Amino acid sequence: MSERPTDLLKRVFGYSQFRGHQQAIVEHLVAGNDALVLMPTGGGKSLCYQVPALLRDGVGIIVSPLIALMQDQVEALRQLGVRAEYLNSTLDGETAARIEQALLRGELDLLYVAPERLLTSRFLSLLDRSRIGLFAIDEAHCVSAWGHDFRREYLELTILHERWPDVPRIALTATADPPTQREIAERLGLNEAQRFVSSFDRPNIRYTVVQKDNAKRQLRDFLQQHRGEAGIVYCLSRKRVEQFADYLVEQGFNALPYHAGLDADVRAHNQRRFLREEGIVMVATIAFGMGIDKPDVRFVAHVDLPKSLEGYYQETGRAGRDGEAADAWLSYGLGDVVLLKQMIEQSESGEERKRLERRKLDQLLGYCESLQCRRQVLLAGFGETYPSECGNCDNCLHPAATWDATVAAQKALSCVYRSGQRYGVNHLIDVLRGSDSEKVRQCGHDQLTTYGIGKDVDTATWRSIFRQLVASGLLEVDAEGFGSLRLTDASRVALRGERRLLLRRDTPSRERERAPRSGVVVTETDLPLFGALRQLRAQLAKEQNVPAYVIFHDSTLRNIAEHRPGTLDQLARVGGIGGTKLARYGEQLLDAIRAAG
CATH class of the missing domain: 3.40.50.300 (P-loop containing nucleotide triphosphate hydrolases)
Structure with a gap:
């Protein structure tokens, strides 16, 4: 050597x-x-x-x-x-x-x-x-x-x-x-x-999980803080990709779809635009992303639940590759759990594979419902112990309140049992809240002892209770029964009141997303030069038909704007500028610095 x-x-x-x-x-x-x-x-x-x-x-x-x-x-x-x-x-x-x-x-x-x-x-x-x-x-x-x-x-x-x-x-x-x-x-x-x-920790990524209410509105509200920035929105199906891409375009975002059902030329064109243009939001299935080397992806949003903690970690890892601040945002609800459980059971995989996929999904549900620091739970899935709270996830920044839901859980579990363990969450909530719906009357469920015993609890809270009971293993989804819920062996103890249940009290997602986020932080004084350097980079990239980040990362341009080197020797001390780049672009960079004054 x-x-x-x-x-x-x-x-x-x-x-x-x-x-x-x-x-x-x-x-x-x-x-x-x-x-x-x-x-x-x-x-x-x-x-x-x-x-x-x-x-x-x-x-x-x-x-x-x-x-x-x-x-x-x-x-x-x-x-x-x-x-x-x-x-x-x-x-x-x-x-x-x-x-x-x-x-x-x-x-x-x-x-x-x-x-x-x-x-x-x-x-x-x-x-x-x-x-x-x-x-x-x-x-x-x-x-x-x-x-x-x-x-x-x-x-x-x-x-x-x-x-x-x-x-x-x-x-x-x-x-x-x-x-x-x-x-x-x-x-x-x-x-x-x-x-x-190495540690699997990505300290620059902020992890946030919200309970799905109105997914499109929630996504729009989240993306308001990232307007003009590049990001990826993951959906579970091709249809959802198309719907969300169209919606974001209507909301003024520069959004493109990507999934395996698109024509190969369209997929290639959209991917090329994402890599080479600023501020593109790619709405995609997980067919998109592996090997995307774009360093300035400022957010990854999941509007549907991924299939495993491993997959979630890899997908969120596409944000903030440059080490600057980035967001990983996930919205999920009980409907996601039902759909994924059905997909597992209806697949042609062997029983061993299905058992593994169920375990991985349960692990991800545990992450979503945890009151603990997200980073601690996430890294534990990779065999790593994170020593303290991270201060950069929703549970650390806005700790969720808990409440004693023992009695409410007994009511929910009893309703599942007395209605025959053959109904989904919407019908069960109608029974608990004493709805006068045609289906409730047809099934004779207005005669059940659980009919109307939950009138004092609103629909959103009941939905949260059922979701958390599934996540904690007290209820399971009958994947072959159109998403109906049924009791598990563990539910007996809760039904008898022998186990105290503390559940998360869901808060509106907007309250948990107030802290503004930004990627590469540039001072107001350096901003004009930083902008000029980005324009120069864009011009060089266009001339060579390569992505802008291949020329220089934003962090390199920020360092130039901050230190304002006046000679090639000084420029060579900036991280990310090796000998070849110094020879190719050094004089142009110095010209831009001088022009900025």
Whole structure:
């Protein structure tokens, strides 16, 4: 190794020091050792293999399932003067052949490739004739057959070690609970590899959960504080994506839809706009987002309940990759729980898989209903203990009140039992509140002893009670009975009054969202120069047909605006400006600073 990792980091990437475990990982890999890296999104995973690939003899082969991420990272590396390419299905034959020849001639530093292409006999033969510095397996959780992004080809990646036993491997993921971590090590043959586990905490993200009332209005109110900023809104179905995208456009937001049912060209066009324009709100199913490297996503909103805590963590992790303030906002209600339970039971999965999905959904419900610090509950799902309250979630900022709901819960459970455990929450509330509806009379439920015993409790509170009883395991959804509720074994103790029940008292969502949020904070004095620098960046990005953040991150522009360097040497001290960027853009940046006065 002729150059020290820290020197290369400064020369190429423009940063004076590594963060967290980065330096230890780099040195471990440069020495020829294998590694399994667990690091949150935005924690700097890419540098853990990019730096060693530049320091070791030979090309770094990066296995990634994500076409969008490949393209983004290659464009960013080229801006740094790194010889990087990718091979995937978007390339024509002539371009792919040119890249393959560059690989054989040893003219590449990094080559990104999809697992499907890597595993072809033709590509393996190419690698046999090339000098390989390392293998990096990104998004390694895709190897987990029980995970949310399973890719069958990942199971075959053990061939890398079998065929090239002396080439070091690094597997990386931002989303793996302890069982998934063990599965990654086992399936990729990395049981002997050193594990580098960073905290999964994303301190810049504020977590908020609201009880669904009017989802469109609630989303609109939340987005008012993010007007003009980029973000993602996740919906459970394609139909919901279309409805919410149309609604947000009506409300004056620059919103676009994204789901698998759209024409491929439309999807690609919308994704390109999201990546390259400012302030786009992407309304999407979870088909969108994996591998999106856009650093200035200021919020991720879920208008429907995700399927697992793991999936929720990964999706929210797409916000605030630049380390600046970001929001993760989730609205959910009992209807979400009923729908997801039905989807699990009606799927063609085996019973073991269904049991796992039920457990994961219950874990997420526990997170949603918890009165504890959100960050503590979330990180506990990844085997991590967060030592104190975070002060940056709704439960810390606006602690929810609790109330003794023992008697109310007995009434609710008794109503479920006496009505035959065959009805959904709306009908049960009608019975409890003494409704004179036709259905109540037809069923004879106006004759039940529970008829009208809950008149003193409003509908919203009863809905909250039933939701929390389901989340706490005292009621369960009969997925085959059109969402009807039935008692569980645990409910007997509550029915007999032998268990005191403290439930969350729901508060209007607006009261829990008052604290304003902002991303990159720029002082009023620096704002004109910051704006001018962003305009320059937009112009450069348009000329080169690349996303603006590939040129410079907002945080780099803020630092320039704050320190106002007057020479190239001073500019070189700003984080994120390496040698190549200094040579390409230094004079233009200095001109913009001088023009701002």
